[in-house]
């Protein structure tokens with residue numbers, strides 16, 4: 001048990017999840033599956049010993065001679081200090097993807113056509129909607145309900161984004177909300193912009209994050225047949241939707257050269273979609289005002305809202321995570337996701353859209369806000385300063 005558990009924990013619950021057979025999943029056995037997905041058969045077995053096993057591995061790399069030497073060299077020459085094992089595979093993949101994209105972009109951007117940009121923005125928009133409207137507002141926060149056709153559309157759109165499995169995404173985001181800015185937060189912004197942006201994908205998770213992650217209830221997600229299908233065919237769906245469909249359609253039907261189509265969709269569009277999502281965890285947790293709750297780090301960030309289709313109103317979102325708009329005001333120009341959800345609501349595919357009452361929002365911002373809300377009164381300025389009026393008496 002210990003050895004098997006260590007291995008499973010080392011691969012982390014995200015990877016272990018892919019090995020679980022979800023063929024017979026149903027609402028009845030969702031709770032069992034939830035435990036299995038979490039890498040444990042029984043939550044009682046989440047013992048200190050299990051955690052110690054993980055901690056042992058967690059520090060193993062740093063304890064080795066080679067690890068210490070490399071870590072020292074990086075600290076001395078680059079000024080970077082790591083307190084967790086580096087996932088070299090992810091460093092190579094994510095680093096290689098970004099480097100290749102930057103180099104090829106400047107080499108081939110001059111050959112791009114209107115088709116290249118229009119198709120790229122269309123695919124990027126669909127991918128973004130799958131993340132924001134699907135993984136985030138529907139499956140993580142249950143901010144509204146969606147009928148089967150919309151859930152299928154959202155799942156397909158999400159697959160265009162090329163991110164982790166929906167199960168991993170939802171679990172990580174639920175942990176993020178529940179334990180924001182602590183060691184259990186997968187992208188704890190107290191560890192800096194880079195860590196919150198992408199560094200968390202390059203390092204092993206903090207043990208506290210693993211521990212708390214196993215306690216997150218995922219039964220509602222596992223009970224959804226659309227998620228079960230996605231989990232079962234995760235890798236095939238990722239290859240088809242992230243790479244093949246976006247790059248082959250312009251080549252086959254729109255007269256685009258394949259190399260250009262590949263560069264625009266499999267590299268540039270993919271990299272931008274990833275970074276726009278990551279900015280919510282980094283920039284929107286560091287820069288901006290806090291009209292709803294000044295005690296927390298998430299902030300209102302308009303720039304992030306524009307590129308992330310309305311997900312940058314993050315101070316509000318962390319106070320009212322179950323609001324389907326993820327923002328107080330429904331200005332569609334800075335909240336494209338809300339526009340589409342309202343559209344799907346009109347045709348009946350999205351329903352039970354949740355929102356707090358205006359009164360609750362007002363009372364909250366009056367009590368905890370930093371005074372920067374658009375409705376906050378400036379107050380009455382004294383006609384004569386107090387000292388002046390005292391002197392004249």
Ligand SMILES: [Zn+2]
Nearest residue numbers: 280281298314
């Ligand atoms: Zn957040």
Ligand SMILES: [Zn+2]
Nearest residue numbers: 136173177321
């Ligand atoms: Zn959220």
